[in-house]
Amino acid sequence: ASTSGNMAEVFESTAKFMERDATFKKNLRRSLLMPSIALTAVMGVILFYVGYIFPLMARMFLEYNIALPPMTAATLEFSNFLQNNWLIITLGFTLPIVAFVMYIRTARGKYLLDKYIIKVPVLGDLLHKMSIEIFSRVFYTLYSDSGQNVEVIKTAAEACRNVYMERQIKDVAIKKMLRDGEGLVDAMTATGVFTRTALSRFRLGAESGSVRENAKQLADYYQVQTEYKLQTTVELINVGVNIIIAIALAVITIVSSEAAIIQPTINV
Numbered sequence: 209a210s211t212s213g214n215m216a217e218v219f220e221s222t223a224k225f226m227e228r229d230a231t232f233k234k235n236l237r238r239s240l241l242m243p244s245i246a247l248t249a250v251m252g253v254i255l256f257y258v259g260y261i262f263p264l265m266a267r268m269f270l271e272y273n274i275a276l277p278p279m280t281a282a283t284l285e286f287s288n289f290l291q292n293n294w295l296i297i298t299l300g301f302t303l304p305i306v307a308f309v310m311y312i313r314t315a316r317g318k319y320l321l322d323k324y325i326i327k328v329p330v331l332g333d334l335l336h337k338m339s340i341e342i343f344s345r346v347f348y349t350l351y352s353d354s355g356q357n358v359e360v361i362k363t364a365a366e367a368c369r370n371v372y373m374e375r376q377i378k379d380v381a382i383k384k385m386l387r388d389g390e391g392l393v394d395a396m397t398a399t400g401v402f403t404r405t406a407l408s409r410f411r412l413g414a415e416s417g418s419v420r421e422n423a424k425q426l427a428d429y430y431q432v433q434t435e436y437k438l439q440t441t442v443e444l445i446n447v448g449v450n451i452i453i454a455i456a457l458a459v460i461t462i463v464s465s466e467a468a469i470i471q472p473t474i475n476v
Contacts, residue, residue: 239442243449323372339368341430348423373401
């Protein structure tokens with residue numbers, strides 16, 4: 209704000225960004241809370257059923273020398289495997305997660321995470337467009353027609369909250385502009401981190417002499433799109449969790465039904 213001399217607009221944009229960021233995080237946590245609880249509960253029920261309840265029932269069959277049906281036998285083998293190797297299995301799941309969390313907190317890990325997360329379907333596209341929206345909004349706030357806007361691009365890159373995109377813009381775009389004298393759009397294209405929509409808007413702005421206005425239009429467009437896409441993403445996650453729950457319940461039902469068929473034989 210002090211550099212550009214446009215304090216009011218910078219503070220207004222900052223307040224708007226912070227409000228949207230807080231709203232995004234709140235909606236995301238609220239939307240994922242129930243699916244997370246449901247999925248955790250289902251996994252707990254499955255582990256309790258397979259690890260404790262089912263072995264008691266299946267071993268009772270074995271005491272009467274009754275041949276177990278295929279799924280019942282396979283479930284019992286899986287249960288024995290879990291009971292005999294629970295420590296190794298727990299460490300096998302826990303240690304990679306801990307190592308991954310620790311690694312992404314390093315500079316190299318954060319860079320690689322930001323590089324590949326924007327390529328993940330659905331969620332990656334959402335985060336990618338949010339970073340471009342932030343870049344465009346900061347660019348719009350600080351840009352001037354004087355032509356000395358390298359610092360503006362640098363500041364917008366640092367604000368986009370994606371280390372990979374930031375480095376690409378700084379190391380590729382800015383260097384091409386300073387060293388090779390390339391234009392803004394060609395330099396941005398060389399980074400490989402901007403969408404075709406973003407490049408077309410900046411190209412239109414460069415050709416019409418309204419780069420600043422087109423950057424704002426791009427930011428507003430991606431703001432609306434990311435808000436809608438967030439709702440779609442949450443709905444897809446809910447559908448995926450419901451499918452997992454349905455499959456888990458179906459497997460438990462089938463295995464229990466198969467074991468129940470043996471009951472009359474025991475009574476005889």
